[in-house]
Amino acid sequence: MKTALLRAGVAALVLTTAVSASAAGLLDHYTTAWSVAIATPEASAVAYNWDTHRLMVTNDEEDGNFARFGEYDMNGAKVADINLPGCLSLGSSQCDPEGLTYVGNGQYVVGEERYQDIARISQTAVNGTTRTYTDLSAAPTISVGPNAGNTGLEGVAYDRTSGDFYAVKETGPQTIWKITNADFGNETATISALFDIGSLGLDRLSDIAVLSNGLFAGTAFGDNLLILSGRSQVIYELSQTGQLISQFDLSGFDALINPLDEGGKFEGMTLDEDGNIYLVSDDGDGRNQSYLVKLQYNALAAVPEPASWAMMVGGFSLVGVAARRRRRVVVA
Template sequence: MAILAAPAQATVYASTVIASGLDNPRGLAFGPDGALYIAEAGALNPGGPTVVGAEGEAAFGTSGAITRLFQGTQTRTVTGLPSLTNAAGTASGPQDVAFYNGVGYFVVGLGNNPAVRTNELGSAPEAANLASLYSFDGGAVTKIADLGSYEAAFNPTGDQVDSNPYHLTAGPSGLLVVDAGGNSLLSVTDAGTISAVSTFADMGYDAVPTGVSVGPDGAFYVGQLTGFPFPPGGANVFRIDPTTNTQSVFATGFTNITDLAWGADGSLYVLQFTDAGLLNGGTGSIQKLNGDGTFSLIYGGLAAPTGLEIGADGAFYVTQFSASAGIGQVLRIAAVPEPASWAMMVAGFGLLGCALRRRRVTVRLIG
């Protein structure tokens, strides 16, 4: 009997909506309790004081939240958090969640000079809580560090003062926070001490660092959105040595990166907000960085994705519709188990083995 191996099958991924109705969902992380925590930047804030930023006039309010998803139950466990929203519904508020030593943390963004918190927005005392790092325990919140004040006082890049804390992750001695406005990577201890780890220089356009992840080698990896004109293929992944803080370009050719995550297979996965570039619109994707520096599509067709997390189950968890209020989602994206298929040829009998029937599923196929 001769058994002929079937050709290698392409990996098939399918997505499931596991959370919906979110307001500008951004970063997400699994907690020590096994629940998935999602940062919501907020919804429209009518009637609050306003300030003009890069995306036009935005009103201050307290519609930001942290949502907990556990065993299919979706609950806003932390509410009343600072938020700036414009007329289109895009918000800057709670941007990401992370856990360090079993404690939950989140950052709140701004996207402006920190001085606006007490100037243009001064009639709302809570506006002072923008551009800050917090810890949370259930619904209780504690302010850990004022990242906006650090940018105003020290301005690590020496450029225009601007702060927009965007993503964070657990580091070796506290939290690593990317300030997309300040073009810097910061380290913050659980006692609130802030220090600059690295800065990101202009490349003919603004760097705009976004996602951060600690690699299997212990180094810090940071992806960049890039600034105007948001060139397709112009986004890099940088590697920062954790001992010397030396920065180097680790991977190139990406477009508008919003987050990074390392898989259990030792591969780096990159989330692109849009594959065609922000000025061209279109959908985003998850890309896998290959060993030769190229990258492969894992899953495309994502609508304004911002947060990426890889679960203990090996699935990808992604926030999408992250620039809209009320329609935000979290997707679980997982490989579809493929039934074994083979052909058997039996010498002398002319018998051809049967093929297994495959289930019909709505999926996206990659090569």
Template sequence: MSTTRSLSVPLSLSAPRLRWPHGGFLLAILFVLAGAALFGRWPLVALLWQQATADAAQREQAVWLPDYRVDIEARPLAGIAANLSGLTYDPDRRSLFAITNAPPEIIELSLSGDVLRRIPLSGVRDPEAIEYVGPGEFVLTDERRQALVHVRIDAGTRAIDAGRAPRLALGIGRNGNKGFEGLAFDAASGRLFVAKERDPQRIYEVRGFPFSATAAVDIAEDAARDAALPGTDLAGLHFDAASGHLLALSEESRLLVEFATDGRPLSSLSLAAGRSGLQKAVPQAEGVTLDDQGRVYVVSEPNLFYRLTRPPPVSPAG
């Protein structure tokens, strides 16, 4: 059950039926589960078991990450040397926006990883995540300050000074460079999901920022969902409006996990070598998003771009 705290913050300018696996596949699953349990990775055990026993209806209603295969792998972004972090999809421009923190820049990308423009960013000490929240409207994180910053980007934007932008400083469990690493936005409910990287891992749900007619901000935590996080850190988030499911990215565990609306881990995608069609492991995944066609995009430090697609269902022979 989630717990909610209400804060007054001025927004100033400063059980379905299981489909049991059989034969050798079941044996392989049991070996994986036993290994995970041996090393104390019980959330991973639960995820693998849920994924192995999901029925057709559950898979159809989900993003269902196991079906995805990479079709653009480790493409270096032209002119970007290092520190690539954060990723979001802009459905109006049909492009992607990423962020770097040294130097601070916002980078617009095509859906195949071409650099379209680079926007210098000032007024944010340690930007780590970026999220589209409406036409021309974005939220950034300032990791060390544990602040959310509301900025505007349009076709003519050539530089952004976020020093005077509306911001919300949360300051929850501050511990240096292990702060806010990911963002996701649910436009229907107005929830902004904020990922705290680790020590401890948390996914906060913020209502009232950046759009609110009052100064009240509500912050909710889902303790059961946080306890079920199977990775060892949080590097990125994405909310899928079609399914209502939340995706959470772990850089250290090289894992992307789909959570159902009730907070249960439902499916996963491995970013390790030899999995999901990858020739090499994703070295340091830092951001994830989906577009309106359901394609998954991942960016990795230092400057690498990945795209994964879900093959269309095979029509039965008629």
């Protein structure tokens, strides 16, 4: 009986702590797990592939007709080079793939900043550890907005529970788009702005992530969005109506990703199925180093609120009372 009541008390402790975690906001439950230098310069986006459990990282500067990406394992070790041909087919402006998201079945959607297009790509060839993906000139493409130069589409995320996409425009103005009814076969979609994010005072938007694809699906967090601003050195958790729920301060990484004070900053963000966040930083003006950083999700990390502490104490009190009663019975 005493053991059963003790288990009940521990269960109450776990339950109340979990409830407290929900009340605290999601980003209160993250700590830095590791950071590794990566061999993809100008890293600007990262996407988690839930089929292979790999991370693909974009390089936002073309090499002639190619964009050169890298694929990494979940510990940050590079496992493949990725070629994305067709940059010269886009037009007079440079190829600038700033957004990336995985959509399943080996396919990704890449976001091109200057032309503000999203294109669906998949692997077409393998040569050792080098893999080639769809030529951009042949990739099915949906236009999200008009040409915007170097202030356009910075990030894209796919919600596999609904089939919707979300995207962010860096500035001029800062915009969060919801992209529904995406039909890459006909290259059409319904595009709408979610809310005015300018009032939050961020210095440019860098990327967006949804919380509905893994651990948080169906939870109180599931419909929320994460917004990354590398220049403001922060991640915001926002509701889809624009309510700020929690935030994670990234300023402590500045000495790592920008030691030369030449513009190194976080540019890309994604989540794995366990809720862990992965960030990539660019190398600024080219003399810093690109990094991949993992932020670990800790479900019980937040300090319980006063009401939860009271319930926890009450749970342990019940265990103590039961133990005393048990001792009385034995003495008698």
